Structures are given as structure tokens and as C-alpha cells.
Amino acid sequence: MNPVRFLLRRAVLLVPLLVLVAVFTFSLLRMGGADPSAAMAGPTGSAQEIAMLRSQYGLDRSLPVQFAIWVGHVLQGDFGRSWSTGKPVLSELLSRVPASLELLLLGLCLGCAIGVPVGVYTAFHRGRWADHVARVVSLFGFSIPTYFLGLLMLLVFFATLDWAPPGMGRLSLMLTPPPTVTGSYLLDGLIAGDWEVVYSAAAQMVLPVLSVAIIAAAPIVKQTRAIVLDVLGSDHVRYAYAQGLPGGRVWRIALRSAAVPIITFISGELTGLIGSSSLIEYVFSWSGVGQYGLDAIVRGDFSVVQGYVLMLALFSVVVFLIADLIVLAIEPRARQLA
Amino acid sequence: MSVSRRGILGGTAAVVGMGLTSRHAAAQQPKTMVLAASGTPEGFDGDVLRPGTQQTVVQVYEGLTRYGRVEKDGHIELDPTKIEPHLAEKWETSADGKRWVFTLRSGVKSPYGNELSAADVEWGWTKSFAQKRTGNFIANVANVTGVKALSQLEVEFTLSAPSSIFLACLTLYTPSIYDSTEAKKHATADDPWALDWMLTHTAGYGAYHCESVRPGEQANFVANPNYFRGPPFYARVIYRAVPSPASRITLLRSGVAQWIDRPNMQQIIDLRSDKRVKVEGRPGRAMMSVRMNSTIKPFDDVRVRQAFNCGIEQGKLVQSILLGTGDDAKSVLPPIVADYDPSFFEYGFDPAKGKALLAEAGYPNGLSTELIFSDVSWWEEQVAVQVADQLKSIGVTVTPRHITATEMNARGAPARQDMPFFTYEDGPIVLDPIYTLALLADSKGVSNRCQYANPKLDALVLQGRTTLDAAVKHDAVEQAQKIWMDDAPWILTCYPQLFEAMGPGISGWVAYPDERVRWVDLRSA
Numbered sequence A: 001m002n003p004v005r006f007l008l009r010r011a012v013l014l015v016p017l018l019v020l021v022a023v024f025t026f027s028l029l030r031m032g033g034a035d036p037s038a039a040m041a042g043p044t045g046s047a048q049e050i051a052m053l054r055s056q057y058g059l060d061r062s063l064p065v066q067f068a069i070w071v072g073h074v075l076q077g078d079f080g081r082s083w084s085t086g087k088p089v090l091s092e093l094l095s096r097v098p099a100s101l102e103l104l105l106l107g108l109c110l111g112c113a114i115g116v117p118v119g120v121y122t123a124f125h126r127g128r129w130a131d132h133v134a135r136v137v138s139l140f141g142f143s144i145p146t147y148f149l150g151l152l153m154l155l156v157f158f159a160t161l162d163w164a165p166p167g168m169g170r171l172s173l174m175l176t177p178p179p180t181v182t183g184s185y186l187l188d189g190l191i192a193g194d195w196e197v198v199y200s201a202a203a204q205m206v207l208p209v210l211s212v213a214i215i216a217a218a219p220i221v222k223q224t225r226a227i228v229l230d231v232l233g234s235d236h237v238r239y240a241y242a243q244g245l246p247g248g249r250v251w252r253i254a255l256r257s258a259a260v261p262i263i264t265f266i267s268g269e270l271t272g273l274i275g276s277s278s279l280i281e282y283v284f285s286w287s288g289v290g291q292y293g294l295d296a297i298v299r300g301d302f303s304v305v306q307g308y309v310l311m312l313a314l315f316s317v318v319v320f321l322i323a324d325l326i327v328l329a330i331e332p333r334a335r336q337l338a
Numbered sequence B: 001m002s003v004s005r006r007g008i009l010g011g012t013a014a015v016v017g018m019g020l021t022s023r024h025a026a027a028q029q030p031k032t033m034v035l036a037a038s039g040t041p042e043g044f045d046g047d048v049l050r051p052g053t054q055q056t057v058v059q060v061y062e063g064l065t066r067y068g069r070v071e072k073d074g075h076i077e078l079d080p081t082k083i084e085p086h087l088a089e090k091w092e093t094s095a096d097g098k099r100w101v102f103t104l105r106s107g108v109k110s111p112y113g114n115e116l117s118a119a120d121v122e123w124g125w126t127k128s129f130a131q132k133r134t135g136n137f138i139a140n141v142a143n144v145t146g147v148k149a150l151s152q153l154e155v156e157f158t159l160s161a162p163s164s165i166f167l168a169c170l171t172l173y174t175p176s177i178y179d180s181t182e183a184k185k186h187a188t189a190d191d192p193w194a195l196d197w198m199l200t201h202t203a204g205y206g207a208y209h210c211e212s213v214r215p216g217e218q219a220n221f222v223a224n225p226n227y228f229r230g231p232p233f234y235a236r237v238i239y240r241a242v243p244s245p246a247s248r249i250t251l252l253r254s255g256v257a258q259w260i261d262r263p264n265m266q267q268i269i270d271l272r273s274d275k276r277v278k279v280e281g282r283p284g285r286a287m288m289s290v291r292m293n294s295t296i297k298p299f300d301d302v303r304v305r306q307a308f309n310c311g312i313e314q315g316k317l318v319q320s321i322l323l324g325t326g327d328d329a330k331s332v333l334p335p336i337v338a339d340y341d342p343s344f345f346e347y348g349f350d351p352a353k354g355k356a357l358l359a360e361a362g363y364p365n366g367l368s369t370e371l372i373f374s375d376v377s378w379w380e381e382q383v384a385v386q387v388a389d390q391l392k393s394i395g396v397t398v399t400p401r402h403i404t405a406t407e408m409n410a411r412g413a414p415a416r417q418d419m420p421f422f423t424y425e426d427g428p429i430v431l432d433p434i435y436t437l438a439l440l441a442d443s444k445g446v447s448n449r450c451q452y453a454n455p456k457l458d459a460l461v462l463q464g465r466t467t468l469d470a471a472v473k474h475d476a477v478e479q480a481q482k483i484w485m486d487d488a489p490w491i492l493t494c495y496p497q498l499f500e501a502m503g504p505g506i507s508g509w510v511a512y513p514d515e516r517v518r519w520v521d522l523r524s525a
Helices: A003-031 A036-041 A047-056 A063-075 A089-124 A129-143 A146-160 A185-192 A195-232 A235-242 A247-283 A289-299 A302-330 A332-337 B005-028 B053-060 B118-131 B134-141 B180-185 B245-254 B265-272 B302-310 B314-320 B351-360 B380-394 B405-412 B433-440 B455-465 B470-487
Strands: B032-037 B065-072 B075-085 B088-093 B099-104 B144-149 B154-159 B208-214 B218-223 B236-241 B278-282 B289-292 B367-373 B396-402 B421-424 B498-502
Touching: A003 A063, A003 A302, A036 A047, A036 B405, A063 A302, A089 A129, A089 A195, A089 A247, A089 A289, A089 A302, A129 A195, A146 A195, A146 A247, A146 B245, A185 A195, A195 A247, A235 A247, A247 A289, A247 A302, A289 A302, B032 B245, B053 B208, B053 B218, B075 B088, B099 B118, B118 B134, B118 B144, B118 B154, B118 B180, B134 B144, B134 B433, B245 B265, B245 B498, B265 B278, B265 B498, B289 B302, B289 B380, B302 B351, B302 B380, B302 B470, B314 B380, B351 B380, B367 B380, B367 B405, B380 B396, B380 B421, B405 B421, B433 B455, B433 B470, B455 B470
Parallel strands: B032 B236, B367 B396, B367 B421
Antiparallel strands: B065 B075, B088 B099, B099 B154, B144 B154, B208 B218, B218 B236, B278 B498, B289 B421
């Protein structure tokens, strides 16, 4: 299968998916009966002022017309303006993407670095004490509410032990961010050679990244263990054992077979992790896309919520696409099926 | 690759060190206050109240006048009966009260070095007239129709009718007095009032000035070096976005933050017993009201509204919801406003009277209704549940129903007012009885929200607004309170106190009617 053809086919499927997401989000928001014009007008807003705002933001038009106008603008790269900040939604979202990606990807990488080896090890040592310990610990990761985990981390490592900085965002209070290149304070600090910023950004990252990693690692341990166990029980691995191959060779065969389902699972895990990391952003004042989206939902900031959901949908699609490409690269059978 | 024990210890120490640096970084800076707020300000235009706007524009823009101050129980309170000169040095009025000329204080400078002039006052008011938002509302309430600079330091206000609340309205932060010389530099043909620039910049003559904003992260404020009342105690205020209330409290307790956005009542109760934190309270100005729409059945019958008031035990609400810290509500006016008169309150908990009134109104077997509440104010759900429980005493079955804050604001807005029975909190930002009545009780009041209308009350409000005779105004306020109480458009519950939580060394907090702290008042031990 030609990867370019594969990408084109996926891109075609992307269009109806995004349209469905857009229609669904738009309808849900509007069907709630919420009207942000009163909130925009403030506590002293008169009927005349509210009517003026409704007209200004197009809220006085019929829903299909509002939807058509919005889609028309989106196609031109204009996601509208946030009523609460008055700023263009797209630029506001994009300015927050680096912070979210930094948290999400580092958290996931750490989660994978812990979860995959532990899952593999426990599968090969099923029923031993390490397996039992890992299952109990991953159960903790599964059952602890995300918001509570964040607060617990702050309570223990900041308020009690004083080992970590406060959950007050991505940089110490007194520092000025480096010039924006990537949007990540850590990378931008490195590029600018500002070591104070680098240290501060790294320190601020420890607890939120660890929180995301704990949440990510728990299901990865469980699923990796189950996948590897399944592979170990498969005919070709049993055949490999029967052939008398050395343990290391059998491990490699088993891991290669387990790689595809593990990658597929992790890509799904990444999209699911966006919701959890939004709460982590909230607790640690991370100022990312998730926190921005949560605020917009609470405020009824329609344009932002629509842009936020559309961006998440696009992100999920891209993640699955990358996962598919990786699978294509490492699994010859997938190339024939694609 | 192996990781040595020394490496692990070194790494841990580095993170620990970084943690300590961050924890104490702000404290090491002289006279810096860290304020943990739910978000950064989304704009600095007092006419457009976006999240965080009101909290910060009051630090930057100050009025021509200000309330007097009195010492009470060891702290300073505003005296609404006295209006003092502030940015204005003095004023004169015509015999008919329709023309006022203010002489501005000379030598008042903005952080940009420009001197306050009458043209600044004219520019700010003209901006508010043009925008038709909050400042325009204040202008209308105060009967102001025009503002004109007469000379460098003299500015003339023209009123459509005399106004008893005009001088009190001039204490407000809007219509704001801008350094128009600076603001005009950022105006364009499409944006003549520099509104885009004002999303992230300030230009006032007040105590503070916005130095920088990182949206969603942090805003830095510095003291205006030219502030006419001398430098504030805090030279710098770091306004940090911490959206999680629990995280804000952790930061206050740890000493990293010295001030936080107002916590809810349960958090206040918890914090009061914590020695690492100081909690202060002042009388509140906004009632936890339950409103009845007088144009929708069964609330179009005054006897039903009165009956509902007879089914409520205010003391129980104070104890169970405010944990004993609030005051019973006995008037549409809060107790902190002049001419507040509780003597017209004739309800109290009297189920027999309530049942009799319902029977008279045609509901001998009681009635059922829905009580709508939202999350606009922290107490709404608790009040809805308590009121539903208490009204069983008069044979009324109430089903509380939750709606979103956005829907509540939309449905309570002047254009709709279509909720039959609902919770809401409104309070005056001008400490004046006529302003309060015009806002909450007048049929055209923007915070009426329940379509309550009584022409006699409207006439009294108009009379009170347009007289300069204190006795006439007092009489109008008295009569209006009685009419409102007889008509009973709200269930009167209680007034929560206004609490603030701060670092243990902080003093000087003064409560303002807009419930926003002025950083210029604060000191630290």
C-alpha cells in the first residue's frame, strides 16, 4: 500500500467526521437554551444593550443561519471571537497548544516508559509477587480521581514536604518568559540560553507531568500485560518455545507481535488522556488548551467551545493517523490489509 | 547505562532546590503581593465587564469623588453619607441642580507622566456614552446628559434633572477617567476609543498600572510612581491565574499567595481556624433572594407572595447556610445603605397566617411549583433546598430545578424575565438607597428580574432621584420600602457577610460596595 494513497484515503474520511463533530457541538450548545449576551452585558445590562450584543454576535438569527455563517468563517480560518476575551478563538487556542502538548506528551512518554516495561515484565512473571504489586499499584492509578490526584500531589510534595514548587503555572512568579519560538518555556529557555527559566520550567513541570504519567501508566500496564499474555499463549510463540529457541528470542518474537496492539492502545489512550490532562491543567494552573476549554464551557463561550471541540477532534484524527502509519511501517500484514 | 545513587540524590536536590526557590521567590521581593485569582483579567475597559475586569480596573481608575471613611471596631469602613473630593478638588452646582462644575486637583499624573485634565474627564464620559454599556447605565441613573471641558482643570456636567445620587455615582471606576493623551495614541479610525489596546493595557490616574499580561497565566501590576496620594505600600502586585479554588487555598496557607479570590462559605469557616491565614468579615450588601414573578401565576397574586414569606424561618437559613455569620433580611435595602428601615417587615415564620393567605388566594390545599436555581452564586442550591423544605409548612410543594449560570443570566435579563420562581443575588455598587431601589425595585430596574412593577413605587424612586432635598429623599425611600414590603416580590432570606481571606500579616482591607478589594488600602506587617 502506497503511504500517500493511504493518507489521502484517511483525509477524505476526515471531512465527514469533522462535519459531524461540528454539527453535534453546535446543536448541543444551542439546544441548551443558553444565551451569552446577558452575561456579556454584565449585571447592569439593559434590554437595549443585550439586543445590541445579540445582533453584534449574530445570536438573533436562526440556528441554521448561525451555523452556516460559522462554517463559512471556519473554512476561511476564522473561528470567531471569544466573547469573554474579545480575542480571535484560533489564535487563543493555538497560543495554548504548546503548553498542553508539552504536558500531554511528556506525561504519556513517562507513562509509557513505566507502563510498557512493567506490563511486559508482569506478563512474563505472571502470578509472582511483582505481578501482584504492579496490579495493586495500577488499580490505584485507575481508581484515583484525576482532580484529587493533582491536589494530593500538591499537598504532599509542595505544601508538606516543600520538595516541589507551587501549582501556579509553568514558570516561577518572578521570571519573564523567554522569546517565543516553540511556545514551550523549557525549549524556548534552552534556545535563549536562559538557565533560570529552564530550571524553573522544569521544576514547574515535575508534579503535573508525574500526575499525567500516573493516570496514563495504569491502563497501559494492565493492557500491555493482557496483550503480552495473549501473545504468549498464541500458537507461534508456543511453537517457538517447542522449537527450543532461547528465552531472549522468544521474548523478541512475542514483543514484536504485541507491538501493534500496544501502539493502537496507546494512541487511543492519548486521545482519552486529553480529558484527564485538562483537569491536571486546571489544578496546576497550566494555561493550556484544556483549561481554556473548561473555562469556556463554564462561561458558555460558544465560539471557543466549538473551536476547542473541533481542535480536539482534529487532534484525535491526527494521532490515529500517526499510529496507523507506525503500524504500517512495522507490520507487513497491515500493508496488505490497508 | 547505570544511574548512581549520587546522581539520584543530586537530581532530587535540584528539584527540591527549585521548589524552594519558587516558594520563596515572591517573598524575597520587597513589597510585592501575590494574588491568586481564578484567571487573568480579560480586559481593562470598565464599560465592558469581562472576567477579571472589575477586580483590576478599580485599582487603575479612580473617581472624581470618594466616600468618607470612619473607624469602626478597629477597622476602616466607608461612610456613604459623606462624599469627599478625590480627583476633583471642589465643585459647584447651579440653583436648579442641573449644572455642576468640578475643579480638578492639579499636578495629578498618570504613570505615563501626563497630567490630569478636564479633557480626560470629557473623553472618558464621551467614550461611555458612545459604547452604551456600563458607564452609560451609570450616566443614565445619575441623569447625566453631557460632559464638557471648560478649561484645563474645570469640567462641566449637564444633567437632565437634579440627581440625589450624582456625587455618589462619581465615586465609581466607570465612566473611567483615562489618560486620554496616552489612550489616543492607540486609537485608530476603526477603533476610536482604543478598545483593542485596552484589552491588555491601562492608562489611569489611580494607584496601580498594568505592566504586562500573559493571558491565562499572569498579569503584573506596578504602583503608579506619580500617584497623587503617595506611593502605595505594595510596589508590585502579581496577579496570578490559579483556576482551582482548592489550589488557591493551598497557596494562601503556604504563604506563597497573600490574597486569593473570595472563597466560599465552607472554606471561610475552615480558614478561620487556620493560624496561617487571616479572615475578615464585613456586613454584606446583596441578599440571597428568592424572587417571584408577579406576572406569572400563582405569583401574580400578592397574597401568595406574602404567604411564601410567612413560611420562611430566616434564622434557620442563617444558621444552616451561612453557619451563623449573616444577617436576617428585613428590607429590599441592605443594612449598610442609609435609610434602611427594617420596621416594615411584618412576616416572620407564621405557617397559620401563610396557610390562611393561600386559602384566601384560592389555594386552600396548598400548591406545587418549581424553584429555579443555578451556580451564579455559591449559596443558590442550598437556599433552594432549604426554602423547598420550609415551605412545606404552609402546604407548598417546591421542586428545585437546576439551570446553568448562562441560562440564569439570560432569563433574568431585562429582555426576558420569564422565570416564575428563582434564586438570584444582586446588590448595589453605589451605596445609596435610591440607587438601590432604582436597580432592584423599579419596574425598569436592570436587576429587577421578576417583572415586579408598582407605579407608586416608581414615582417615589423618580422623586427621590430628582430631589436635592435630603428630607424629601428620605421620605420617598421610607414609603418605597413599605410599598415593596407589602407587595413582597421576593422571599426575604438573609444577607451573607462579605469575607476575605488573606495572609496573616495583611491589614487595611476596606470593603467597597462593588466587593472588590483596593490594593492601595493594604499594608503588611
